[in-house]
Every structure is written in structure tokens, then in C-alpha cells.
Amino acid sequence: MRSAVARLERYLPILTWGRAYDRASLVSDLVAALIVTIMLIPQSLAYAMLAGLPPEVGLYASILPLVAYALFGTSRTLAVGPVAVVSLMTAAAVGEIVAQGTAGYLAAAAALALLSGAMLMLMGLLQLGFLANFLSHPVISGFITASGILIAASQIKHILGIAGGGDTLPAIVATLAGAASGVNPHTAAIGLGVLAFLLFARTRLKPLLIGLGLGRRAADLLTKAAPILAVAVTILLAKGFDLAAHGVALVGAIPPGLPAFAVPDISPHLLGQLAGPAFLIGIIGFVESVSVAQTLAAKRRQRIEPDQELIGLGAANIAAGLSAGYPVTGGFARSVVNFDAGAETPAAGVFTAAGIAVATLFLTPFLAALPQATLAATIIVAVLSLVDLRAIRHVFAYSRADFAAMAATIVVTLSLGVEPGIVAGVGLSLFLFLYRSSRPHMAIVGQVPGTEHFRNVARHAVLTEPHILSIRVDESLYFANSRYLEDRIAQLVAERPQVRHVVLMCPAVNEIDASALASLEAINRRLADAGIAFHLSEVKGPVMDRLRRSDFLDQLTGEVFLSQFAAVRSLRGAEHRPLAVV
Amino acid sequence: MRSAVARLERYLPILTWGRAYDRASLVSDLVAALIVTIMLIPQSLAYAMLAGLPPEVGLYASILPLVAYALFGTSRTLAVGPVAVVSLMTAAAVGEIVAQGTAGYLAAAAALALLSGAMLMLMGLLQLGFLANFLSHPVISGFITASGILIAASQIKHILGIAGGGDTLPAIVATLAGAASGVNPHTAAIGLGVLAFLLFARTRLKPLLIGLGLGRRAADLLTKAAPILAVAVTILLAKGFDLAAHGVALVGAIPPGLPAFAVPDISPHLLGQLAGPAFLIGIIGFVESVSVAQTLAAKRRQRIEPDQELIGLGAANIAAGLSAGYPVTGGFARSVVNFDAGAETPAAGVFTAAGIAVATLFLTPFLAALPQATLAATIIVAVLSLVDLRAIRHVFAYSRADFAAMAATIVVTLSLGVEPGIVAGVGLSLFLFLYRSSRPHMAIVGQVPGTEHFRNVARHAVLTEPHILSIRVDESLYFANSRYLEDRIAQLVAERPQVRHVVLMCPAVNEIDASALASLEAINRRLADAGIAFHLSEVKGPVMDRLRRSDFLDQLTGEVFLSQFAAVRSLRGAEHRPLAVV
Missing domain, CATH: 3.30.750.24 (STAS domain)
Structure with a gap:
């Protein structure tokens, strides 16, 4: 009986933190949830666009998955939801199978989340978290940098209002070059304007506001609200100047209401096509998420359990798959905001989910007029922090073998795509490891x-x-x-x-x-x-x-x-x- | 100039041992070559049959490849030629692509040898011998045991004169069971008779001959000649009793003359299909061959150079590919015989090649009447020594992780075939290694x-x-x-x-x-x-x-x-x- 309770508590961390939940925690979690919700609305729309999905899918992926993670996750402050790299990987995986814009594409994205979640959960139950060790740090770091470059490049078409496509850097550059003459000045004005504003907000706004006499906390909050401010302003501009009539691409009508609960149809054929990408997406998401969660937990001398994190992220992805979403994981920037805003327990995630649900129910009519260029600018600014040239330099100085694995990952990711990039990096690290250890001193x-x-x-x-x-x-x-x-x-x-x-x-x-x-x-x-x-x-x-x-x-x-x-x-x-x- | 000579000597070991070659070495090498030739004639025919090839291909693979190895190899006593496991792997690889008995099958086997040889030579020049480290000892040992079982099972149809086929143990057993009622009594008499004789020769003949007053060396020689004796006797029986008319399958007409020199036609499509098998065949052949060569070299405090061995075996396989042969490597039993018979230099291999060339020119008319059952019995007796149940027991006692890799290799090889078997074994060893080293003490x-x-x-x-x-x-x-x-x-x-x-x-x-x-x-x-x-x-x-x-x-x-x-x-x-x- 006692051991059954202990086991239940191990698999449901909510039973531990939930018991000590009090009014003070509630207030802290509510404040954090409000800030994260404001940040998450534009992000979830933007990342859905990056994944080739309609905007509402990003919102759906930000509701149930957060509740599922709150039940099963061990991190007190990890903010789960759509993230850039996983969105890119989703686009690459699903785009291989179904044409973007079809109902099949949405179904395949939900199936991918379900499959990835089931794999993560199974790995957690079997304690197979060590599989993530196949991904060495230089390979992940190189992969994230290359993904950041790919993502930023893929958004330029939205910023300039031109046609474009491609899954690899050469393909993206070629299509952009071919379409360069068709730049829409209105779209470009919105896109470049928002980009400049967000870059300014990221680097200069906070000191400026403090210099203007604002309190540090208020300045911080206003800075974080910059993307939602850009969203609001560009919606007003789009409506006021009827930008759609000038060829500015808008988000468009979003179906009102919460997502329907449905089990995606996974045929054996689809399973075969999605299994590899689902595994890679799960592992990459897990590795990134655990690293953020560990960093935040350590600041308060808390612990996270990697094998239970697999279960938590698995549950979140299963929830995403069952509620018309797409693969999710713990986001770096959002989790840091959640932590800094004072989140004390995973309940903050539940409140964030509630916030997004409210937004889905009541805000979508307004969001229809949001220019896609605004979202593209949000994405570009967000992924700039993924490109870590300093890490490349450091690895080069430290170890040529690690650098070779990193360089191979970057080059193959940029030139052939995300999955070949990871596979090449992992293959080369194993090869080099074997080479080195085959000649012991x-x-x-x-x-x-x-x-x-x-x-x-x-x-x-x-x-x-x-x-x-x-x-x-x-x-x-x-x-x-x-x-x-x-x-x-x-x-x-x-x-x-x-x-x-x-x-x-x-x-x-x-x-x-x-x-x-x-x-x-x-x-x-x-x-x-x-x-x-x-x-x-x-x-x-x-x-x-x-x-x-x-x-x-x-x-x-x-x-x-x-x-x-x-x-x-x-x-x-x-x-x-x-x-x-x- | 000096370093150019040194480099030449490194890549052409013949320049070193050839300079000191004298009359005494010549006599020793000639004697050894004679004994190995007698042993190699039935083996080369038998292994060609195992590979699904006409008998002459086995002879062709025992001429030029031996000369090529003598030029480039570092072992003084390794006897190169067709071997059982590589023949089985050839049958599996080529049978996937072309139907047995067609001209395309022969061409693909030669292409496989050329490709495998080119890969080995490239690995030697790039000093990539450490790639063989991916094959752990339990995986190789399990693979060889499973191959021995598969090979023995595949020959039962020839022993009993029934139809049969299949690349996996369940398939072989099922086809044998289905054809069991069609046993040809004449074939079975030859097959089981030769089998009994060879098993007797292997275990009892030598002590018996010594007991009868024969010298140890003569007894040894006679024992080694048992297979050729079985060949001669069953040819006479087949001719004398016109066994062909009673449904006994004979080797049949062998085209007279030496092989024609030709570059096999490798289309990009064929290259794609053969690359994987060629690599596995090369690596397995290399690992087995180096192990034999090292054991023999150590007895005389000689050295072999693994990277130069890659070049030597690469050259031998390229020669096989260019002279209508199929993949070869250093054989264990044959090399031991060569060593024991007193071979001192690779010249013994050249003399063996000459002996096989003479046999190809003059003996083939006689060999046409050789019953296939005789060859099948030769194969079964030869591969029985490959099945090493003791090694399985020892690995089980020593390490569960290594045993798991070994068991997976055996089970997958027997049930799915040779290539999946190796891949499963290597995959599982890497996985288990990573698992163990992911939790250091x-x-x-x-x-x-x-x-x-x-x-x-x-x-x-x-x-x-x-x-x-x-x-x-x-x-x-x-x-x-x-x-x-x-x-x-x-x-x-x-x-x-x-x-x-x-x-x-x-x-x-x-x-x-x-x-x-x-x-x-x-x-x-x-x-x-x-x-x-x-x-x-x-x-x-x-x-x-x-x-x-x-x-x-x-x-x-x-x-x-x-x-x-x-x-x-x-x-x-x-x-x-x-x-x-x-």
C-alpha cells in the first residue's frame, strides 16, 4: 500500500507539490502565468506558421499539453509549448509526406505529436533516457545553430511578402533570389518595422525605460510585452489601412472555439514514415528541455528526474496529438520568463493553459487581421539567440574531433535538412569516438x-x-x-x-x-x-x-x-x- | 629516394622477403603448396557451390587472388581463397539481386569481389582498419557459429538429393521438410557415405594410421588428403555405375581453360545494391583473416601489419573480381595446413595458384562426374568446426551484456539472414556499450x-x-x-x-x-x-x-x-x- 502510494507519487509529481499548495504559491503562479500567456500568444501563432500549420494549431498545442506536463513533469518552472526547432523539424517531417495546407497535413502533424509522445513515455517507463547520450553536445549545439539559420532564412519571404520555399539553405536562398523582384512594399514595411522594433526592444528598451524613471520590474514586463504590442499595433494598422487589399498576407480567419478531442488516424504506412522523425523530434525536444529544466531547478536547489521528464514530455505530446496540436517541448526563453516571473509550481502551466484557452475563445476574431510579417519578425528575433557562433569557436579551440562532428552537423543540416544533419552528426561522433578509443594510450x-x-x-x-x-x-x-x-x-x-x-x-x-x-x-x-x-x-x-x-x-x-x-x-x-x- | 624505397617496401612486402629468398625456402614453399593445392581443389569447388556459383568460379578465385596477396600481404603463411562464411554471404547478397544460375549472377559475384576489394584497399590506404573494431568478438563469434549452422543446413538438400532452398534456418527447414519424401537413395548413399568417411578421417584416421605403423608425417598427409580421396572415389563410382542416370546430381561440364580477364560491369544501381554487402563481406573476411594471420605469425615471432593486410586482401579481391572469381579471404584451416606443412614465404601461395591453374587446365574433364553430394559433405565437415558452443557458454558466464549481443547476432542471423544478423549484433553492442558507459562509477x-x-x-x-x-x-x-x-x-x-x-x-x-x-x-x-x-x-x-x-x-x-x-x-x-x- 505504502509502496503503491510512493510509486504513484513518483509518476505523478503533482501529488507531492500539490499537497503543499497555498495562497502565496497561487498568487505567484497566477502572475507568472499571465506574463507567459502574453508571451505565448504570438509565439504559438508564429511557430505554427513555421511548422506550416494554421495559427489555431499553435494555440491548441499550448492548452492541453501544458496541463499534461503539469501532472507528470518534475520541473517546477518549465514552460511547455510550441518551440522553434521542433516546429522546423515538424515542417520537414510532415512536408515529406503530405502537401502543406491540406487536412492530411494537420492530421499528420497531430499523429507525429502522438507518436513522439508515446515514444517518450515508453522511454521514460523503460528508463531509456540514456539514449539521449547519443547526441553529443557539439552535435546538438551545431544542430540548434544550423536550425536557427534555416528558420531565420525561411521567414524572410514573409517579411518581404514574396514567394519562397525550400527545406535547405541553398533551396531557400535560390527561391528568395528568384522572387526578389516581387517584394511587397507594404509587407516589407510591416516586417522590417516590427523586426527593428523587436530588436530594439530586446537590446535597448529596458535600459531606456529604467532611464525614463520606470521601475526595474515594470520595465522588464513592458519589454517582455513588446511582441504582443507589435501584434496589437500591426493588427490595428492592417485594419486601419486595409493592408490586405495592398497584398499584405494576414493570418486570416481562425475557427473559433477550443480544439476537438480526436485520436489521429495512424496507418501502418504513416507510422513507418513518421517513426524516425518522431524519435528525433522527441529526443531533441527532451535534451533541450532537460537542459533548461536542470539549469532552472539548480537555482533553487530543486531536482528534476530525467526519466520522469520523458514521461512528462511524453504526456504533453500525447495530449497535443489528441487535441489537434503538434509536437511540443519545454521552451528556453519562455521557461526563463516563467521562472523570473516567480512561478513556483507547475500550476503556473495550468493557468497559462487557461489563459491560452480564453484567448482561443475570445481573441481569435482580432488575430485574423494580424500580418504574417509580424509573426515572421517574432520568429527571426527569437531564433537569433539560437545561433551560437561563440560555441563553434570554443569547440574548435578545445577539440578538433568534437569540432568535426559539429561542423558536419551544421553543414549537413543546412545543405540537406534537419534529419540528415542529426544523423550525420551522431554517426560522425560515434565514429570519431571509436577511432580515438581504438588507440588507447x-x-x-x-x-x-x-x-x-x-x-x-x-x-x-x-x-x-x-x-x-x-x-x-x-x-x-x-x-x-x-x-x-x-x-x-x-x-x-x-x-x-x-x-x-x-x-x-x-x-x-x-x-x-x-x-x-x-x-x-x-x-x-x-x-x-x-x-x-x-x-x-x-x-x-x-x-x-x-x-x-x-x-x-x-x-x-x-x-x-x-x-x-x-x-x-x-x-x-x-x-x-x-x-x-x- | 631512400624514403621512396622504404614506402615501396611497406606497400610491397614481397620486396623484403623476396630479396632473401633461397633454395631452402623454395623447397619448403613447394611442399606446402602441393599439400594446400590438394586440399584447395575440393574446397574451391564446394564453396563455389555454396555461393550458388558454377564450380569453375571457385577454381578461378583460387588462382590470381593468391598471387595478388603474395605481392601485397604481410603474412608469410596466410592461405587466401574461397571460404565458407564469405561464400554464404556472397550467396545471400547476390541472390537478393539476380536469380541464381544466370550470367548476371556470375557477373554480380565478380562485381561484389571487385567492390569489396576496392573498399578494403581504400581502407588500407586510409588506415581505416580500426573500423573492424565495430565488430566485437562476441558478435563475430556468434555470427560465425550461426553461419556454420546455416551453411550445414543448406547442404542437407545436396546430401539427400532433394529440392530445397531458403536463406534462413526456418525457410531451409521448411523446404527440406516439404521435400523429404523425394530423397534419392543413390545420392543419399554417396552423401552420407562421404560424410561418415570425412568425419572418421577427421577424428580417427590419423591415430589409426600411426597405429598401423605409418610415420606421423605421412599419416598427417594422408588424413589431409581424405577429401581429395573422397572426390576421386565418388567420381569413379559415378562413372562406373552411371549414377547420373539414377538421378544423382553431378558437378557437370566445367569449361576448360583459365579464366578470362574482364572488368565486371558495375552500374550505379548495382553499386548501390552491392555496396553494403561488399563492405560487410570485406570486414568479416578481414577480421577473420587477420586473426589467423596474427596467430600464425606469433608462433615464429613475425609481425603482420593490419593496415597492409587490408591492402593485401583488397588486392586479392580485386584480382578475384577481374578474373571471373568471387570474394575471397584468408581461410583458417587452410592457413594452418600451409603453416604446418612448412610454408616460409608468400611464394607458397604463388605455387598453390600455379597448382590450381594446372588443375583447371587438366583436371576439369574428370571433375565433371563428381557428385554434388560429395562437395556438400566436404562443406558440412568443414563448417562443423565453425560452430563454437563452448564460446557461447563462456561468454554467457563472463558477461551478460556481451552474451546479449552474441545471442542477438545468432538469433537474427539464423532467422533473418547474415546481413541483418551482423547489423543487429553491431547495433546492440554499441547500444549496450553506451548504456554501460553512460553510468560511470x-x-x-x-x-x-x-x-x-x-x-x-x-x-x-x-x-x-x-x-x-x-x-x-x-x-x-x-x-x-x-x-x-x-x-x-x-x-x-x-x-x-x-x-x-x-x-x-x-x-x-x-x-x-x-x-x-x-x-x-x-x-x-x-x-x-x-x-x-x-x-x-x-x-x-x-x-x-x-x-x-x-x-x-x-x-x-x-x-x-x-x-x-x-x-x-x-x-x-x-x-x-x-x-x-x-
């Missing part, structure tokens, strides 16, 4: 005179015996490097005909897997064939325990010494009793 | 009283300070485990509100990649947000050098201590000067 060691210590003969003045070859390997032994070990020892022995004993010094060997065991057996056998005894020294306890479960120690022609000093002391006099040649 | 450490040593608090009675958390991590830090490090430290700190200093003890950290660096930066930032200073201790020299190339050390809120003892001594008095909360 090995040193021939000798005794530091007058001590029991052994050091690399290439770096220190040490004593060696001609008939004893002592080799230290500075890495766990496993399939990636076991063959190198065989090669290396064969080479070292072939170069030294006088050697009668080989001692492998293993203080840094944390593991010996079955491949390495087979290699050690082969080394032992081959050395025996050449009349050389094979010894080990300084083998760690757990490694020794495991070796005892094989018959390697029985086959071993030499001994296992507790220390290298003991090995050399014992073998020093053994020059004239080498192993009998088999 | 970490210990909270304390000071052993009266010493400067620090040990795990869970295992030793040690002293700790409530405001200092000392954590030792026993693994290199890289993308697979960097997120776990973040989680773990966040968790440990969240559980200990009194902590003001975290010291990460790094004596076992051989590397910190860009992902781990990003995690350390995140940990540092998050701890700073919580008012906790972050320190490192016992960082290795090369790791420290690399950290200096980032700005992590500038950001670090704490210090880098040379020893854990120095860290604790310095921080012990620091209880009342925690980091200012940011």
Missing part, C-alpha cells in the same frame, strides 16, 4: 630508481630489465581497442627478441569485456608459442572478480601480481628459466 | 584517518566534512556519461543542503571531451547559482592542458587542486566563507 614502463614506482620509459630515467617488457595501458579494455592491444604487444615483442616475460600493468583498466578477454587469451597463446610468459599486475578488484568467471586465469602462462614492483622483483631472477616453448 | 570519498588517502565512504571508515562534498569519478568524461554526471551531482547536492564546496576528484579521468566540458560548465554555473563553489582535484596533465584551451578554468568558482588532500586541507577552514550567492 600505452606506455612501456620502468622502475624509478630507489622507489617502488614505475613510469613511462620515454619520459623518465627509469630502470628496465632486457628480458622483461612492462606495458601500462591507460584505458579500459573493450571491443574498440582490444585488437589494437594485440597488434601493439605483437609489435613490441617482435622488436625485442630478448624478451621472456611480458607484464601488462592494469591500474587504469576499469573493465575488460568479452572481446578484450578474447584478445588477452590470444595474446597469452601467441606469447606462449613464442616462449614468452604473460603476466598481469595491479588488476582492480571488480575486474579480477570477473576474470575469475572465465578460464583465462587457468590458461595464463604467467601470474597476476598485486603490484608492478612485485612482478619485476619476482621476475628479475627468472631470466634463465623462460617458459618452455610449446 | 562515482563514489563519495572521505579521508582515511591519519593518511593523505581518500576512499569511498560506502566501503571504508573515513572522515568527511559536512560542508565539503568530495566525489571521485572512475571514468573518462565524454558525451555518453556527461549528462549523468550533471544529474548525479545535482542529486547529491540537493540531498545535502549544508554543502558549500563540491570537489570532483579526477585521477581516473583520461579525457574530457567538449560534451563533458559543457556539462562541467553547467555544473559550475548551477552550483554557483546555489551558492556552492566547484573544485577539481588530481586532474591529469594532458586533461589539464586541454582545459586550459577553454575558458572553463576562468569561469570555475573554485580551484584546481593537485591532490584531494590539498583540496580538503584548504577548504576545511572555509566553512564560514562560502561563495556569495549570485
Whole structure:
């Protein structure tokens, strides 16, 4: 009974924080929810447009998913909803299958969310969060930067009011270049104007307002409201000057009312087409979301549980899929705003959902006159922060291998698209990792005179015996490097005909897997064939325990010494009793 | 000039051993070549049949490829030619594309050899031999065992003279069961008779002959000649009793003469279909061949160069592709025979090639009457040694993770075929490796009283300070485990509100990649947000050098201590000067 409650509390964190919920928390959460709602309205419309979806889908994705995350998520302050990178990935995945603007496109986007959510939830229940480790930091960082560039480029057509398309940078640039003569001056005025205003708001508005005597908090709030202000002003302009008649693309009529609850129809064929993208979208969303959640949780010494986060984000995406939405995850900027605005519990997310529901019910008639250029400008300003050239420079300085993985991710994402980009980056990181670990550091060691210590003969003045070859390997032994070990020892022995004993010094060997065991057996056998005894020294306890479960120690022609000093002391006099040649 | 010669010698090992070639070596090599030729004639016919090819293709694959390997290979005693597993893989790969028995099938097999050879040679020139490390020992071992079972099962139809087919064990068993009523008694008599004779020869003949007073060497030679004896006797039986008229399938007419030199026509479409199989065949052949070559070389304290072996095997396969052959590699049994028979240099391979050429020119009229059942029996006896149930048991006892990879390889190979089997095994080993290394061993450490040593608090009675958390991590830090490090430290700190200093003890950290660096930066930032200073201790020299190339050390809120003892001594008095909360 008790453990059932504990398990329930683990899977439903709301049972823990909900119990201590009080009036003070309520007020804090309500204030935070209000600010986030104001921020989320234009974002959800804009990101839906980026995903190739009608604006209401962005609103729908900002209602039920937030409630689902509040029930299952472990972060107190993560703000879930549509985000730029996932919207781009949705457009790429669904655009492959169904033409944009059709009912099938909407259904496929909802199916993608449902599938991605189901995968995340399954991974959470099976505790498979470590799968995200396949995505190294340089690969994610490169992917996000490249996505930011792609997204910004894809919005230029809306800013200028020209035709455009393409999923890759060369394609986008080519279509823009082809359509450049058709710039609509009214659209461009709105688009560039909003862009300039938002950039100004982002960098200069807050100090200016404070300089004008406004309080820090009020200045902050007004700055955050800049996008909604741009929305309101451009709606008024569009209505006042009948911009639609001048060719300015508007958001258009949004169906009133809340989303209908429906299970998207997933045929086996569609499942096959969406499974890969759903997995990648889920993993990318999870990695980004956890990183934000961890950063915010640490500030208040709270904890998030990555495996439970998979369940929380899974629930959010399932909710998105069932309520005519599209894939969602925790957004960086929005979560920071939620945190700074004082959100104390996931209830803030529920209140935000309520806010968006109210907006969906009552504000949509006004939003119909919103110029798309305004949304495009919102997107461009939001994604500029994703492009992190500093990170590229730092990785380049730090590690060429990591830089290669990052560069491959960026180049392939920009030139071939988002999915090939991730796959190329992950593939190259695994490849480079294997390459590096296939050549572990090995040193021939000798005794530091007058001590029991052994050091690399290439770096220190040490004593060696001609008939004893002592080799230290500075890495766990496993399939990636076991063959190198065989090669290396064969080479070292072939170069030294006088050697009668080989001692492998293993203080840094944390593991010996079955491949390495087979290699050690082969080394032992081959050395025996050449009349050389094979010894080990300084083998760690757990490694020794495991070796005892094989018959390697029985086959071993030499001994296992507790220390290298003991090995050399014992073998020093053994020059004239080498192993009998088999 | 000098370095050009050295490079030439590196890529053409024949220049080294050829210079010292003398009469004694010539005699040894000629004797060995004679024995290997006798062994190779039935094998080359049999393996060609296994590959779904006419018998002469097996002979062709045993001429030029041997000469090519002799020029480029580094093993003195490796006997290259058709082998069972590669023949099975060839049948699976080519059978997917072209129907067996057509001219297109032969051309595709030659194209496969050319492609595989070109890939191996490229890998050798680019020193990409480490790619073979993706194949862990349990995966190869499981794959070879499963292949042996598949091969033996596929030959039963020839032994019994019934129809049959299928690339997987269930399919083979089903077709055999369906055709069981059609057993040809004459074929079965030949097939089972030869099978019994060869099994007897393998296990009992040699002791028997020695018991009868024959010399050990002569007994050995006669035992090795058992397959050719079975070939001769069953040819005579087939001719004498006109077995063809009784429905016994014979090898049939073999076109006389040596193979024509021709470049196989590889269309881009065929290239796309064959590239994957060619790569797998090349890698599997390389891994098996290098393992044999290394074992034999070690017995005489010789060396083989894995990257040059890629070139040697690449050249052999290119030669096979250009002379109407099919993929080849170094065979285990044949190489051991070559070694035992006294082969001293790769010239033995050239003499073997000459022997097979002579056989192709003059013996083919006799071979036409050879029953296919004889060849099938030869194959079954040869592959029985591939099935290594002992290895399965040992891996099971040693490591469950390795056993899982091995079991997956076996099950998938038997049930879905050779290529899915390898891919599943490699995928699962990488997955399990990542899983294991994603949770490195970490210990909270304390000071052993009266010493400067620090040990795990869970295992030793040690002293700790409530405001200092000392954590030792026993693994290199890289993308697979960097997120776990973040989680773990966040968790440990969240559980200990009194902590003001975290010291990460790094004596076992051989590397910190860009992902781990990003995690350390995140940990540092998050701890700073919580008012906790972050320190490192016992960082290795090369790791420290690399950290200096980032700005992590500038950001670090704490210090880098040379020893854990120095860290604790310095921080012990620091209880009342925690980091200012940011």
C-alpha cells in the first residue's frame, strides 16, 4: 500500500507539490502565468506558421499539453509549448509526406505529436533516457545553430511578402533570389518595422525605460510585452489601412472555439514514415528541455528526474496529438520568463493553459487581421539567440574531433535538412569516438630508481630489465581497442627478441569485456608459442572478480601480481628459466 | 629516394622477403603448396557451390587472388581463397539481386569481389582498419557459429538429393521438410557415405594410421588428403555405375581453360545494391583473416601489419573480381595446413595458384562426374568446426551484456539472414556499450584517518566534512556519461543542503571531451547559482592542458587542486566563507 502510494507519487509529481499548495504559491503562479500567456500568444501563432500549420494549431498545442506536463513533469518552472526547432523539424517531417495546407497535413502533424509522445513515455517507463547520450553536445549545439539559420532564412519571404520555399539553405536562398523582384512594399514595411522594433526592444528598451524613471520590474514586463504590442499595433494598422487589399498576407480567419478531442488516424504506412522523425523530434525536444529544466531547478536547489521528464514530455505530446496540436517541448526563453516571473509550481502551466484557452475563445476574431510579417519578425528575433557562433569557436579551440562532428552537423543540416544533419552528426561522433578509443594510450614502463614506482620509459630515467617488457595501458579494455592491444604487444615483442616475460600493468583498466578477454587469451597463446610468459599486475578488484568467471586465469602462462614492483622483483631472477616453448 | 624505397617496401612486402629468398625456402614453399593445392581443389569447388556459383568460379578465385596477396600481404603463411562464411554471404547478397544460375549472377559475384576489394584497399590506404573494431568478438563469434549452422543446413538438400532452398534456418527447414519424401537413395548413399568417411578421417584416421605403423608425417598427409580421396572415389563410382542416370546430381561440364580477364560491369544501381554487402563481406573476411594471420605469425615471432593486410586482401579481391572469381579471404584451416606443412614465404601461395591453374587446365574433364553430394559433405565437415558452443557458454558466464549481443547476432542471423544478423549484433553492442558507459562509477570519498588517502565512504571508515562534498569519478568524461554526471551531482547536492564546496576528484579521468566540458560548465554555473563553489582535484596533465584551451578554468568558482588532500586541507577552514550567492 505504502509502496503503491510512493510509486504513484513518483509518476505523478503533482501529488507531492500539490499537497503543499497555498495562497502565496497561487498568487505567484497566477502572475507568472499571465506574463507567459502574453508571451505565448504570438509565439504559438508564429511557430505554427513555421511548422506550416494554421495559427489555431499553435494555440491548441499550448492548452492541453501544458496541463499534461503539469501532472507528470518534475520541473517546477518549465514552460511547455510550441518551440522553434521542433516546429522546423515538424515542417520537414510532415512536408515529406503530405502537401502543406491540406487536412492530411494537420492530421499528420497531430499523429507525429502522438507518436513522439508515446515514444517518450515508453522511454521514460523503460528508463531509456540514456539514449539521449547519443547526441553529443557539439552535435546538438551545431544542430540548434544550423536550425536557427534555416528558420531565420525561411521567414524572410514573409517579411518581404514574396514567394519562397525550400527545406535547405541553398533551396531557400535560390527561391528568395528568384522572387526578389516581387517584394511587397507594404509587407516589407510591416516586417522590417516590427523586426527593428523587436530588436530594439530586446537590446535597448529596458535600459531606456529604467532611464525614463520606470521601475526595474515594470520595465522588464513592458519589454517582455513588446511582441504582443507589435501584434496589437500591426493588427490595428492592417485594419486601419486595409493592408490586405495592398497584398499584405494576414493570418486570416481562425475557427473559433477550443480544439476537438480526436485520436489521429495512424496507418501502418504513416507510422513507418513518421517513426524516425518522431524519435528525433522527441529526443531533441527532451535534451533541450532537460537542459533548461536542470539549469532552472539548480537555482533553487530543486531536482528534476530525467526519466520522469520523458514521461512528462511524453504526456504533453500525447495530449497535443489528441487535441489537434503538434509536437511540443519545454521552451528556453519562455521557461526563463516563467521562472523570473516567480512561478513556483507547475500550476503556473495550468493557468497559462487557461489563459491560452480564453484567448482561443475570445481573441481569435482580432488575430485574423494580424500580418504574417509580424509573426515572421517574432520568429527571426527569437531564433537569433539560437545561433551560437561563440560555441563553434570554443569547440574548435578545445577539440578538433568534437569540432568535426559539429561542423558536419551544421553543414549537413543546412545543405540537406534537419534529419540528415542529426544523423550525420551522431554517426560522425560515434565514429570519431571509436577511432580515438581504438588507440588507447600505452606506455612501456620502468622502475624509478630507489622507489617502488614505475613510469613511462620515454619520459623518465627509469630502470628496465632486457628480458622483461612492462606495458601500462591507460584505458579500459573493450571491443574498440582490444585488437589494437594485440597488434601493439605483437609489435613490441617482435622488436625485442630478448624478451621472456611480458607484464601488462592494469591500474587504469576499469573493465575488460568479452572481446578484450578474447584478445588477452590470444595474446597469452601467441606469447606462449613464442616462449614468452604473460603476466598481469595491479588488476582492480571488480575486474579480477570477473576474470575469475572465465578460464583465462587457468590458461595464463604467467601470474597476476598485486603490484608492478612485485612482478619485476619476482621476475628479475627468472631470466634463465623462460617458459618452455610449446 | 631512400624514403621512396622504404614506402615501396611497406606497400610491397614481397620486396623484403623476396630479396632473401633461397633454395631452402623454395623447397619448403613447394611442399606446402602441393599439400594446400590438394586440399584447395575440393574446397574451391564446394564453396563455389555454396555461393550458388558454377564450380569453375571457385577454381578461378583460387588462382590470381593468391598471387595478388603474395605481392601485397604481410603474412608469410596466410592461405587466401574461397571460404565458407564469405561464400554464404556472397550467396545471400547476390541472390537478393539476380536469380541464381544466370550470367548476371556470375557477373554480380565478380562485381561484389571487385567492390569489396576496392573498399578494403581504400581502407588500407586510409588506415581505416580500426573500423573492424565495430565488430566485437562476441558478435563475430556468434555470427560465425550461426553461419556454420546455416551453411550445414543448406547442404542437407545436396546430401539427400532433394529440392530445397531458403536463406534462413526456418525457410531451409521448411523446404527440406516439404521435400523429404523425394530423397534419392543413390545420392543419399554417396552423401552420407562421404560424410561418415570425412568425419572418421577427421577424428580417427590419423591415430589409426600411426597405429598401423605409418610415420606421423605421412599419416598427417594422408588424413589431409581424405577429401581429395573422397572426390576421386565418388567420381569413379559415378562413372562406373552411371549414377547420373539414377538421378544423382553431378558437378557437370566445367569449361576448360583459365579464366578470362574482364572488368565486371558495375552500374550505379548495382553499386548501390552491392555496396553494403561488399563492405560487410570485406570486414568479416578481414577480421577473420587477420586473426589467423596474427596467430600464425606469433608462433615464429613475425609481425603482420593490419593496415597492409587490408591492402593485401583488397588486392586479392580485386584480382578475384577481374578474373571471373568471387570474394575471397584468408581461410583458417587452410592457413594452418600451409603453416604446418612448412610454408616460409608468400611464394607458397604463388605455387598453390600455379597448382590450381594446372588443375583447371587438366583436371576439369574428370571433375565433371563428381557428385554434388560429395562437395556438400566436404562443406558440412568443414563448417562443423565453425560452430563454437563452448564460446557461447563462456561468454554467457563472463558477461551478460556481451552474451546479449552474441545471442542477438545468432538469433537474427539464423532467422533473418547474415546481413541483418551482423547489423543487429553491431547495433546492440554499441547500444549496450553506451548504456554501460553512460553510468560511470562515482563514489563519495572521505579521508582515511591519519593518511593523505581518500576512499569511498560506502566501503571504508573515513572522515568527511559536512560542508565539503568530495566525489571521485572512475571514468573518462565524454558525451555518453556527461549528462549523468550533471544529474548525479545535482542529486547529491540537493540531498545535502549544508554543502558549500563540491570537489570532483579526477585521477581516473583520461579525457574530457567538449560534451563533458559543457556539462562541467553547467555544473559550475548551477552550483554557483546555489551558492556552492566547484573544485577539481588530481586532474591529469594532458586533461589539464586541454582545459586550459577553454575558458572553463576562468569561469570555475573554485580551484584546481593537485591532490584531494590539498583540496580538503584548504577548504576545511572555509566553512564560514562560502561563495556569495549570485
